[in-house]
Amino acid sequence: MGLGFSGIHHLTLRVRDLDRARWFYGEVLGLEIDQDFPPEPDYPGKLRLRLPDGTRIVLVRPLPGTAADDRFSERRIGLDHVSLSMPGELLEPLVERLRSHGIDTEGARHDELGPRLVSFRDPDNIAWECFEDDQG
16 A cells, blocks of 8 residues: 655755756756755755746755765766656757757657657756656
8 A cells, every 4th residue: 555645845956056056957947946045154055946846856055075076976876867757849949958058968869668858967967857748
C-alpha cells in the first residue's frame, strides 16, 4: 500500500554563484523566481523557482568548506540529472534559446524509448533534460 505521496514538493540544488544561477534559470530557461532570500550574516541566501505545476526548485550557495573548484558530477552517488517535461512543439524554441545564450546542446533528439528530448548543462555542470510531454 502506498503512503499517499502526491508529487515532488521541491528540489534543492547547490550552486556556486547565485547571480549566475539567477541569469541561467530565470533569463535563459525563463523559470519564475518565486522568492529571493537575500544573504544575511549567518545565512547565505537562496532563490526559489516555481514551475507551472507548482513544483519548486531551490537554489542555494555551497556549504562552508566546499572546494572552490567543485562542480557537479553524476559520477558520484546521489543526483544524476534533472528532467522536466514540456510540449513537444517547444523543444526547438528551447534549443534556439539555449544556443543564443551560449549554452551547449545537441538539439532535440529521440530517446531510446521514443520521446524527443533536449539535453544541456547548467553553469555548475548539473545535467538537465527537457522531454516532450507524454501523449498517452
